[in-house]
Amino acid sequence: MKNKDPKLSDSIQFIKGVGPARAADFIKLEINTVNDILFTFPRRISDRSQIISVNESKKFFGKDVSLQVVGISVNKSKRGKKEITTVIFGDDTGTIAGVWFNATWIEEQFIGREVIIFGKLQYRNGQMQITHPKVEFCDEGKENVSVGKIVPVYPLTGNLNQGAWLRIMKNVLAQYLPLLDEFYPEDFLQKRQLMSRQDAVRNMHFPDNIHAADMAKQRLIYDECLLMQLGILFTRHQDDCKQIGRSFKITRVIDERVRAILPFKLTNGQETAVAEIIEDMKSPKEMHRLLQGDVGSGKTAVAFYITLCAVANKTQVVIMAPTELLARQHEQTFTKFLSRSSKSKVRIALLTGGMKKSVRQVRLASISSGSVDIIISTHATLQEDVHFADLGLIIIDEQHKFGVSQRAALKLKGNHSDVLVMTATPIPRSLALTVYGDLDISTIKGSPPGRKKVKTMTPDSNKWRKIWDFLRKEFNMGRQAYIVSPLVEENENLDLHSAIEAYEALRKGEFSSFNVGLLHGKMKRKEQDEVMRQFREGKIDALVSTVVIEVGVDIPNATIMVVLHADRFGLAQLHQLRGRVSRGSNLGYCILMTDSKNTEAKKRLQILVESNDGFRIAEEDLAIRGEGEFLGTKQHGRGFKLTNLVTDFEILKTARDDALKILKSDPELKHKSHQAIKKELINQHGHQLIIAGSG
Ligand code: ADP
Numbered sequence: 001m002k003n004k005d006p007k008l009s010d011s012i013q014f015i016k017g018v019g020p021a022r023a024a025d026f027i028k029l030e031i032n033t034v035n036d037i038l039f040t041f042p043r044r045i046s047d048r049s050q051i052i053s054v055n056e057s058k059k060f061f062g063k064d065v066s067l068q069v070v071g072i073s074v075n076k077s078k079r080g081k082k083e084i085t086t087v088i089f090g091d092d093t094g095t096i097a098g099v100w101f102n103a104t105w106i107e108e109q110f111i112g113r114e115v116i117i118f119g120k121l122q123y124r125n126g127q128m129q130i131t132h133p134k135v136e137f138c139d140e141g142k143e144n145v146s147v148g149k150i151v152p153v154y155p156l157t158g159n160l161n162q163g164a165w166l167r168i169m170k171n172v173l174a175q176y177l178p179l180l181d182e183f184y185p186e187d188f189l190q191k192r193q194l195m196s197r198q199d200a201v202r203n204m205h206f207p208d209n210i211h212a213a214d215m216a217k218q219r220l221i222y223d224e225c226l227l228m229q230l231g232i233l234f235t236r237h238q239d240d241c242k243q244i245g246r247s248f249k250i251t252r253v254i255d256e257r258v259r260a261i262l263p264f265k266l267t268n269g270q271e272t273a274v275a276e277i278i279e280d281m282k283s284p285k286e287m288h289r290l291l292q293g294d295v296g297s298g299k300t301a302v303a304f305y306i307t308l309c310a311v312a313n314k315t316q317v318v319i320m321a322p323t324e325l326l327a328r329q330h331e332q333t334f335t336k337f338l339s340r341s342s343k344s345k346v347r348i349a350l351l352t353g354g355m356k357k358s359v360r361q362v363r364l365a366s367i368s369s370g371s372v373d374i375i376i377s378t379h380a381t382l383q384e385d386v387h388f389a390d391l392g393l394i395i396i397d398e399q400h401k402f403g404v405s406q407r408a409a410l411k412l413k414g415n416h417s418d419v420l421v422m423t424a425t426p427i428p429r430s431l432a433l434t435v436y437g438d439l440d441i442s443t444i445k446g447s448p449p450g451r452k453k454v455k456t457m458t459p460d461s462n463k464w465r466k467i468w469d470f471l472r473k474e475f476n477m478g479r480q481a482y483i484v485s486p487l488v489e490e491n492e493n494l495d496l497h498s499a500i501e502a503y504e505a506l507r508k509g510e511f512s513s514f515n516v517g518l519l520h521g522k523m524k525r526k527e528q529d530e531v532m533r534q535f536r537e538g539k540i541d542a543l544v545s546t547v548v549i550e551v552g553v554d555i556p557n558a559t560i561m562v563v564l565h566a567d568r569f570g571l572a573q574l575h576q577l578r579g580r581v582s583r584g585s586n587l588g589y590c591i592l593m594t595d596s597k598n599t600e601a602k603k604r605l606q607i608l609v610e611s612n613d614g615f616r617i618a619e620e621d622l623a624i625r626g627e628g629e630f631l632g633t634k635q636h637g638r639g640f641k642l643t644n645l646v647t648d649f650e651i652l653k654t655a656r657d658d659a660l661k662i663l664k665s666d667p668e669l670k671h672k673s674h675q676a677i678k679k680e681l682i683n684q685h686g687h688q689l690i691i692a693g694s695g
Pocket residue numbers: 264265266267270293294295296297298299300301424448449552554583
């Protein structure tokens with residue numbers, strides 16, 4: 001096919017060497033255009049450039065090596081149905097065997113010839129060997145394709161083998177690489193020490209050397225980060241410029257009135273957060289802010305303060321919590337605070353999924369008529385028939401339990417509402433810039449006075465006698481405990497103690513002279529409420545539960561948290577659970593039981609023993625489990641091809657700053673020098689940008 005006007009958007013069939021059959025193979029790999037194939041990088045790079053002697057290779061067992069050797073002898077033998085061919089190769093320093101299975105094609109061709117062999121070095125029966133080595137003759141005139149070079153290893157499918165990939169990639173680069181636009185001016189490339197875009201793509205496929213391969217990757221990671229940051233910030237920036245949000249009036253009088261209702265003085269950390277949030281609420285920009293604070297740092301009080309400020313501005317406020325338990329607890333806390341002022345006319349309503357239809361209808365009517373001010377709710381508030389009279393402020397508690405789309409859905413029910421999302425799982429810095437990159441962040445530092453630290457330990461499960469003994473002593477001193485299991489019911493496939501099982505066993509056995517309660521999400525709401533009430537009132541000594549109590553539950557007299565099969569939980573989640581027993585002024589205990597023999601799992605739990613710092617724990621959790629698992633299924637990250645959020649954090653940060661600078665100087669990316677990157681931005685994030693553009 002003659003191609004007079006080659007473009008990166010050309011179908012792969014335009015590439016020399018790609019016919020319909022090959023094209024079909026590529027399409028299976030989701031490679032449709034030239035641009036796709038240019039940016040489909042090898043799975044790994046195999047360094048065959050360092051040729052070493054047989055003797056030197058001894059240092060590289062288990063690794064790939066390239067050796068320049070001469071074929072000495074060939075021997076064929078049988079093992080079962082397999083025919084084994086062994087060729088002994090050697091140089092001045094020693095010998096090594098090449099071993100092939102069922103390789104009838106090998107006869108005497110290597111004998112007496114100088115070759116380069118490449119493959120993973122093994123040691124078998126007193127002999128160094130490589131199984132199925134790649135072999136190339138040194139004395140042949142034609143250019144070697146792979147041996148003795150740094151070679152890319154591509155994903156395979158159909159009839160697409162490495163050899164074909166290599167040849168096709170060579171053609172792609174020759175034909176199309178010159179069409180690839182540079183994003184940045186020369187002086188910027190120098191300043192950031194970035195390889196040019198064309199060099200980077202070329203070196204990703206065929207690196208000149210290992211250093212160049214690394215530089216190429218760095219450059220493209222920077223591009224990924226910058227494009228993502230521009231994508232996130234562009235939309236926000238445009239909204240901000242429009243100044244279409246609400247300007248709340250928060251006067252001295254309002255401030256003093258609200259503070260008078262609070263039963264305590266805000267901590268310095270709370271004050272700082274309040275000041276930042278209030279600043280946003282006063283400004284005509286829409287607020288999109290995340291409030292993070294370690295468990296027990298007092299986010300609810302901050303939420304209460306700003307809620308009353310918004311209500312004083314005659315708008316409604318909705319607070320959405322991930323569980324009914326938590327929603328009801330918030331309602332109780334708010335009601336308790338409000339009852340401290342005899343003059344308060346603030347009306348508060350609970351809206352949850354478990355309400356009777358008739359009650360719900362009445363609630364919905366008062367919400368839509370504006371006769372309630374504060375609506376405390378679960379995701380029930382997202383339902384279609386929920387309408388607000390005038391929703392000015394949205395607060396989402398434990399936001400990591402919700403998806404991004406749920407946040408957006410709630411926002412649609414408001415009218416340029418300000419949004420505050422709160423989380424007790426500290427957001428690792430890299431996620432703050434990416435998954436949460438469209439939010440401003442406030443952090444509550446420190447916790448309310450008088451907090452004692454929680455003593456954490458990770459005993460083996462067979463130490464249970466001692467543990468239950470300890471719990472009985474604590475019960476006798478009036479303390480209470482949570483005992484958390486990863487499962488509700490017995491599970492035949494897993495040898496785990498379910499909450500119900502543990503409850504039955506403890507109630508009848510070790511804790512028979514104490515009151516044991518059971519709580520899990522499958523219980524009726526009324527029963528759950530009743531159990532929580534009894535626990536709150538101290539009538540239950542040990543509450544056996546699933547992770548329904550993970551977030552938010554606030555019962556200061558409960559000082560012991562026992563987690564069964566702790567290795568089944570993520571670190572951030574365990575830290576949350578531990579947060580349940582750091583509430584009061586008594587020393588708390590967190591006992592993470594495990595019978596895992598896995599040393600990695602134990603090392604992980606050890607991090608909790610050593611650290612009480614939610615930020616450190618979240619970073620470790622992210623590093624161990626990766627972005628996908630850390631965020632859970634509810635949240636989806638924004639896919640990166642090359643960037644690793646943990647190891648490439650520095651590049652990400654630089655790209656964030658650069659993106660901010662670019663948008664500050666050129667908010668709509670109109671400058672000539674920004675056209676290449678703008679084009680790519682529209683390519684990748686076009687959908688979002690159009691939404692922003694159309695208001
Ligand atoms: P979280 O940040 O985990 O949601 P909460 O808002 O539930 O924390 O607060 C934890 C506990 O600390 C609650 O019992 C709350 O009443 C108390 N608290 C919050 N702020 C203060 C403060 N400034 N002074 C004293 N106690 C406070």
